[in-house]
Amino acid sequence: MTTKKPAVAVYKFSSCDGCQLSILNMEDELLNLAEAIDIAFFLEATRAQKPGPYDIALVEGSITTPHEIERIREVRANAKVVIALGTCATAGGIQALRNFASAEEYAKVVYAHPEYLHYLQTATPIAEHIQVDMELWGCPVNKAQVIEVIVALLNNRRPNLPPHSVCLECKRRGTPCVIVDKGIPCIGPATQAGCGAICPAMGRGCYGCFGPARDVNTDAMANMLLKMERYPGETARLFRGISGYAPTFRTIVDEILPANEEAK
Amino acid sequence: MPSDRLPDIGSTITIEKPAFNLLLSRLKEEGYLPIGPRIKNDSLIYEEIESLEDLPRGYSTEQKPGSFRLVREKHARYFDIIPGSHSWKQFLFPSRVELFTLRKNGKGWENTTQPAEIPSYAFIGVRACELAAIQIQDNIFMRSDFTDPIYRARRQRVFIVSVNCTHPAETCFCTSMGTGPRVKELFDLSLTELDDVFVLTVGSQLARRLMTGIPFDDASGYILTNVEHRLNHAEQQMRRRLDTSDLPELILEHLDHPYWNEIGKRCLSCASCTQVCPTCFCWDTQDEMSLDGKTAKRTRVWDSCFNPGYSHQAGGNTRPTIYSRYRQWMSHKFGTWKQQYGTLGCVGCGRCITWCPAEIDITEEIAALRNEVKR
Numbered sequence: 001m002t003t004k005k006p007a008v009a010v011y012k013f014s015s016c017d018g019c020q021l022s023i024l025n026m027e028d029e030l031l032n033l034a035e036a037i038d039i040a041f042f043l044e045a046t047r048a049q050k051p052g053p054y055d056i057a058l059v060e061g062s063i064t065t066p067h068e069i070e071r072i073r074e075v076r077a078n079a080k081v082v083i084a085l086g087t088c089a090t091a092g093g094i095q096a097l098r099n100f101a102s103a104e105e106y107a108k109v110v111y112a113h114p115e116y117l118h119y120l121q122t123a124t125p126i127a128e129h130i131q132v133d134m135e136l137w138g139c140p141v142n143k144a145q146v147i148e149v150i151v152a153l154l155n156n157r158r159p160n161l162p163p164h165s166v167c168l169e170c171k172r173r174g175t176p177c178v179i180v181d182k183g184i185p186c187i188g189p190a191t192q193a194g195c196g197a198i199c200p201a202m203g204r205g206c207y208g209c210f211g212p213a214r215d216v217n218t219d220a221m222a223n224m225l226l227k228m229e230r231y232p233g234e235t236a237r238l239f240r241g242i243s244g245y246a247p248t249f250r251t252i253v254d255e256i257l258p259a260n261e262e263a264k
Numbered sequence: 265m266p267s268d269r270l271p272d273i274g275s276t277i278t279i280e281k282p283a284f285n286l287l288l289s290r291l292k293e294e295g296y297l298p299i300g301p302r303i304k305n306d307s308l309i310y311e312e313i314e315s316l317e318d319l320p321r322g323y324s325t326e327q328k329p330g331s332f333r334l335v336r337e338k339h340a341r342y343f344d345i346i347p348g349s350h351s352w353k354q355f356l357f358p359s360r361v362e363l364f365t366l367r368k369n370g371k372g373w374e375n376t377t378q379p380a381e382i383p384s385y386a387f388i389g390v391r392a393c394e395l396a397a398i399q400i401q402d403n404i405f406m407r408s409d410f411t412d413p414i415y416r417a418r419r420q421r422v423f424i425v426s427v428n429c430t431h432p433a434e435t436c437f438c439t440s441m442g443t444g445p446r447v448k449e450l451f452d453l454s455l456t457e458l459d460d461v462f463v464l465t466v467g468s469q470l471a472r473r474l475m476t477g478i479p480f481d482d483a484s485g486y487i488l489t490n491v492e493h494r495l496n497h498a499e500q501q502m503r504r505r506l507d508t509s510d511l512p513e514l515i516l517e518h519l520d521h522p523y524w525n526e527i528g529k530r531c532l533s534c535a536s537c538t539q540v541c542p543t544c545f546c547w548d549t550q551d552e553m554s555l556d557g558k559t560a561k562r563t564r565v566w567d568s569c570f571n572p573g574y575s576h577q578a579g580g581n582t583r584p585t586i587y588s589r590y591r592q593w594m595s596h597k598f599g600t601w602k603q604q605y606g607t608l609g610c611v612g613c614g615r616c617i618t619w620c621p622a623e624i625d626i627t628e629e630i631a632a633l634r635n636e637v638k639r
Contacts, residue, residue: 032555163573171539172359189534
């Protein structure tokens with residue numbers, strides 16, 4: 001255990017603040033967290049700021065503006081360890097849907113004066129811009145995983161994060177597979193565990209917010225889901241969601257889309 | 265029908281169905297927690313039951329590769345379902361169990377583990393294949409040279425009411441594995457459901473004693489013939505076959521066959537087959553520590569040979585491909601299991617077939633491997 005408390009900074013980029021709220025929502029652990037680390041910069045929690053450099057930077061959000069490219073470089077220069085927090089930071093998030101369309105078109109639809117906007121054509125994960133030391137997925141992140149990573153850093157060991165898919169978590173909590181039991185499309189078999197399989201436990205399919213699992217059999221996933229589609233294009237939509245810009249999910253959709261076109 | 269008379273061990277009797285609730289009350293008075301099949305959120309699970317009314321009366325199940333459906337029927341029977349993804353394994357070998365908690369005490373660590381309260385379970389409705397699975401796990405967890413205390417403490421207290429299967433599912437193949445559908449041993453009470461009565465065979469002293477005050481009749485020749493007829497019919501209904509005559513050699517002598525790769529192309533490596541399998545016993549231990557560094561906890565959780573983190577060691581995973589993980593699973597069940605424990609690791613319950621989202625059917629894969637090898 002280090003003698004001096006590590007200084008931690010929490011930053012927000014393009015995001016909904018949900019991951020920062022997951023930290024503030026720790027309730028039982030929050031006081032212990034404040035004991036274990038020095039929260040030096042966390043605007044969502046307090047405007048009191050301590051100057052850097054920081055030991056740990058927790059970064060929420062994706063990079064969507066030219067200014068954010070500059071800011072994320074400053075974050076990197078100012079921190080020993082950078083952790084991307086949540087699926088915006090690890091895969092671009094839901095705003096990365098623009099990567100598959102025209103950002104101009106979207107801007108025109110939403111804003112009366114899109115000419116005042118300064119934005120990039122794409123929403124991209126933090127690791128596309130700077131070196132990231134660790135990625136924590138989820139929309140939002142699982143607070144237990146945030147604590148595990150901080151405890152691991154405090155003790156100078158690797159964090160214990162599950163390498164398997166959501167299916168194992170469903171079975172451990174006794175949730176019958178929604179694909180088999182209810183015919184509900186679910187991308188849990190291709191999705192990294194860590195959430196505790198909360199969606200299938202509520203009787204709905206996993207929509208992949210924890211991002212792709214390791215060693216995904218993309219062909220087999222696509223085949224299974226295409227067979228059970230409740231409307232044309234459902235499989236592609238499932239993969240092109242919050243983690244849609246993650247390379248594995250992009251690959252699956254690229255495989256499916258030509259088939260969908262042919263079917264039309 | 266004098267109520268002070270008790271049935272002999274080994275005898276077969278009949279009770280009116282509502283009288284089964286008396287038996288459940290008796291079990292609860294003796295400190296047992298009855299667990300049985302019930303429907304919750306439109307799914308068939310194993311959970312605590314209060315009375316006969318909690319059982320899935322009037323339901324049947326339709327099972328095929330990758331699909332499980334509950335079907336409401338016109339009958340009024342309680343045990344016509346064939347179990348779903350749950351198995352009794354989850355009570356004897358829990359999916360998550362705390363092993364110990366340590367608390368920092370000056371320079372050292374103090375073991376502050378609270379002794380777990382272990383319920384005495386009464387399993388209501390254990391199928392013949394499931395009894396065979398329990399027997400297999402007994403051999404694993406209660407060996408003469410090594411005994412798992414968590415499993416043993418739960419196992420030794422279990423009261424078993426077994427059920428003879430009269431309506432096997434399409435994915436069942438217990439006749440091929442020699443485990444069912446007829447229950448032969450290891451039960452306290454063995455039940456066969458007829459339309460109007462439960463037929464019970466008394467298997468233990470405790471079961472005999474629990475019958476005190478419960479009205480029963482000796483099973484007539486007509487009833488016994490009826491039971492026999494239904495079980496023969498169930499055997500004939502079972503269409504699915506697994507030829508075990510050349511196992512384990514078929515698998516162990518062809519570990520490098522290209523057919524494994526064909527299965528690997530279809531497998532999601534999701535681990536569902538291993539988790540629903542009533543004999544799979546792999547676990548992992550997970551450590552966690554509190555933020556203040558003063559408390560450490562070790563937990564045991566179900567693991568699977570399909571987990572990319574399984575058998576991960578210096579240099580990486582010894583089975584880096586999906587096909588090699590599938591081969592590990594199947595060659596253990598139908599190959600090295602025999603060398604390890606003297607039996608095959610499969611009881612023919614069909615769960616891995618029904619609950620595979622990719623619809624991989626182990627009986628078809630073994631047959632296909634056999635054909636490929638012969639070519």
